[in-house]
Amino acid sequence: MSGLIIWTYDWVPKGPRGFVRDLRLRWACEEAGLPYSVRTVPFDGRETNHLAQQPFGQVPFLTDGDLKMFESGAGLMHLARKSEKLMPRDxxxxxxxxxxxxxxxxxxxxxxxxxxxxxxxxxxxxxxxxxxxxxxxxxxxxxxxxxxxxxxxxxxxxxxxxxxxxxxxxxxxxxxxxxxxxxxxxxxxxAFKKVHADQMAHFAAADAKRAAADS
Amino acid sequence: MSGLIIWTYDWVPKGPRGFVRDLRLRWACEEAGLPYSVRTVPFDGRETNHLAQQPFGQVPFLTDGDLKMFESGAGLMHLARKSEKLMPRDxxxxxxxxxxxxxxxxxxxxxxxxxxxxxxxxxxxxxxxxxxxxxxxxxxxxxxxxxxxxxxxxxxxxxxxxxxxxxxxxxxxxxxxxxxxxxxxxxxxxAFKKVHADQMAHFAAADAKRAAADS
CATH class of the missing domain: 1.20.1050.10 (Glutathione S-transferase Yfyf (Class Pi); Chain A, domain 2)
Structure with missing residues (x-):
C-alpha cells in the first residue's frame, strides 16, 4: 500500500465536473498502477477552510505517507518519478x-x-x-x-x-x-475513461447526499 | 566542465531587457556554482527560425551535453536536480x-x-x-x-x-x-544582481554590433 491520497472537493457545481484537477492525479495513478484513495475537503468555504493544505484554496493536493504537496503539476511530477510508465528513465x-x-x-x-x-x-x-x-x-x-x-x-x-x-x-x-x-x-x-467516470460518480454521489440532507 | 549552454536571443528591444527568461537559468547556475556558457539564436525571424529547438519560437532553451530542453521551468528543474543549493535532497x-x-x-x-x-x-x-x-x-x-x-x-x-x-x-x-x-x-x-547585469550587458553589446553594422 503506497499510502497515496488524492484530495478533492466534496462537491462542485455541474459545470466543472469531469474537469476538476484531481482527475490528473487519479489518471496518473491508474496509468501507473499505483494504489490510491480519494478524500475530500468542503467546497463551501474553500476560500479559507483548507489554506493550511493549499494556500490558494484549490484542489487537488496529494499526501504520500508523511509527504504533502499541492499543485497538480507538482503532484503529477511526484507520481511520474515513481513509475516508468509515466516518465522514461533514460x-x-x-x-x-x-x-x-x-x-x-x-x-x-x-x-x-x-x-x-x-x-x-x-x-x-x-x-x-x-x-x-x-x-x-x-x-x-x-x-x-x-x-x-x-x-x-x-x-x-x-x-x-x-x-x-x-x-x-x-x-x-x-x-x-x-x-x-x-x-x-x-x-x-x-485509464482516462475510468477516472473521468469515477469523478463524475463522486460528484453525483455528493448530489444525492445533499438532496437527502435537504429533505 | 559541465557543458551547460543557455540559449537566448542575440538581441531584444529595450522593454524586455532584464526580464528575458534566460535570466532564470543563468541565476540558477550562479547560485549553484555550475559553469555555463550563453549562446544565441536570432531575434529576427524567431517565429520560425529555431522551431526545431523551441516549438513556440521562445527562449531560453538549455543544452547539457547531449541533452536538450526548452521551457525555463523544465530547465530550472533540471539544474535544481544537479545542486542541493537549489533544491534540498530530503x-x-x-x-x-x-x-x-x-x-x-x-x-x-x-x-x-x-x-x-x-x-x-x-x-x-x-x-x-x-x-x-x-x-x-x-x-x-x-x-x-x-x-x-x-x-x-x-x-x-x-x-x-x-x-x-x-x-x-x-x-x-x-x-x-x-x-x-x-x-x-x-x-x-x-547571484541575481550578477546575472541581471550580465543580461543587460549582453543586449547592450548587441546594440553596439547592430549600430556598427548599420554605419
Whole structure:
C-alpha cells in the first residue's frame, strides 16, 4: 500500500465536473498502477477552510505517507518519478517529458485558461485570442509530426497536455486536425475513461447526499 | 566542465531587457556554482527560425551535453536536480520546492502574465484584475509568515517566484508589504544582481554590433 491520497472537493457545481484537477492525479495513478484513495475537503468555504493544505484554496493536493504537496503539476511530477510508465528513465526521455509537462502548463494553459475565463465572462473576442491561436497553431505543427509529445510513447506530458486541450471551448477553437486526433487518442485511453467516470460518480454521489440532507 | 549552454536571443528591444527568461537559468547556475556558457539564436525571424529547438519560437532553451530542453521551468528543474543549493535532497524539502515552483508558474504567472498583457494593450482594468488580486493576497498571507517558500531557506522556488513577482506592473499592483520585502530579499542576492547585469550587458553589446553594422 503506497499510502497515496488524492484530495478533492466534496462537491462542485455541474459545470466543472469531469474537469476538476484531481482527475490528473487519479489518471496518473491508474496509468501507473499505483494504489490510491480519494478524500475530500468542503467546497463551501474553500476560500479559507483548507489554506493550511493549499494556500490558494484549490484542489487537488496529494499526501504520500508523511509527504504533502499541492499543485497538480507538482503532484503529477511526484507520481511520474515513481513509475516508468509515466516518465522514461533514460535522461533524454525524462528531459523530453519534463519540458512538455512545463509546456502544457506554462506555454499553453497560461494562455488557454485566462482566454477561457475571458470568454466565459462575455468576451469571446478578447485580447488573448490571437496569442491563443498562435500557440495552438505552433502545437498543431508539432502534433502533425508525431503521435506522442515525448519519447515516442505515452508519458505524463501527454496526460497533462491532453487535459489542458480537452476543455470544451479550447478544443472547439479553430480547426486543428492533428491536435484533435491527439486529444482523442489520449482521452481514449482506458485509464482516462475510468477516472473521468469515477469523478463524475463522486460528484453525483455528493448530489444525492445533499438532496437527502435537504429533505 | 559541465557543458551547460543557455540559449537566448542575440538581441531584444529595450522593454524586455532584464526580464528575458534566460535570466532564470543563468541565476540558477550562479547560485549553484555550475559553469555555463550563453549562446544565441536570432531575434529576427524567431517565429520560425529555431522551431526545431523551441516549438513556440521562445527562449531560453538549455543544452547539457547531449541533452536538450526548452521551457525555463523544465530547465530550472533540471539544474535544481544537479545542486542541493537549489533544491534540498530530503523528500519533504524537495516536495516543498517542487510545489512552489509549480505554484509560481501555474497559480501566479498563469494569471499575472495574461493580466500584464491585457494591461499593456490598454486594459488596465480588465476581467483578470480581481483574480490577480486574490492570488497575490493569498500569497501575501503565506509570505507574511516566512522568509522563504520552502524548507526555511532559499531554493529554486524562490528564484522562480521572485522572478514572476518582480515584473514592474505586477510588483506595483496593490500594497503587499510581505511580498515586497520578499521580492527585495530574493533579488538582493549577489547571484541575481550578477546575472541581471550580465543580461543587460549582453543586449547592450548587441546594440553596439547592430549600430556598427548599420554605419
Amino acid at each position: 535522461p533524454a526521455g525524462e528531459a523530453a517529458t519534463l519540458q512538455w509537462m512545463f509546456a502544457a502548463l506554462n506555454s499553453i494553459e497560461m494562455v488557454s485558461v485566462p482566454w477561457w475565463f475571458l470568454t466565459m465572462t462575455g468576451q469571446p473576442d478578447n485580447a488573448l485570442t490571437g496569442w491563443m491561436g498562435n500557440r495552438l497553431d505552433q502545437l498543431e505543427k508539432v502534433l502533425g509530426g508525431r503521435q506522442w509529445l515525448a519519447a515516442d510513447r505515452f508519458t505524463a506530458a501527454d496526460l497533462l497536455m491532453a487535459d489542458v486541450l480537452r476543455v470544451g471551448k479550447v478544443r472547439a477553437f479553430g480547426d486543428r486536425p492533428a491536435t484533435e486526433a491527439y486529444v482523442t487518442r489520449v482521452t481514449d485511453r482506458p | 523528500p519533504a524539502g524537495e516536495a516543498a520546492t517542487l510545489q512552489w515552483m509549480f505554484a509560481a508558474l501555474n497559480s501566479i504567472e498563469m494569471v499575472s502574465v495574461p493580466w500584464w498583457f491585457l494591461t499593456m494593450t490598454g486594459q488596465p482594468d480588465n476581467a483578470l484584475t480581481g483574480w490577480m488580486g486574490n492570488r497575490l493576497d493569498q500569497l501575501e498571507k503565506v509570505l507574511g509568515g516566512r522568509q522563504w517558500l520552502a524548507a526555511d531557506r532559499f531554493t529554486a522556488a524562490d528564484l522562480l517566484m521572485a522572478d514572476v513577482l518582480r515584473v514592474g506592473k505586477v510588483r506595483a499592483f496593490g500594497d503587499r508589504p510581505a511580498t515586497e520585502a520578499y521580492v527585495t530579499r530574493v533579488t538582493d542576492r549577489p
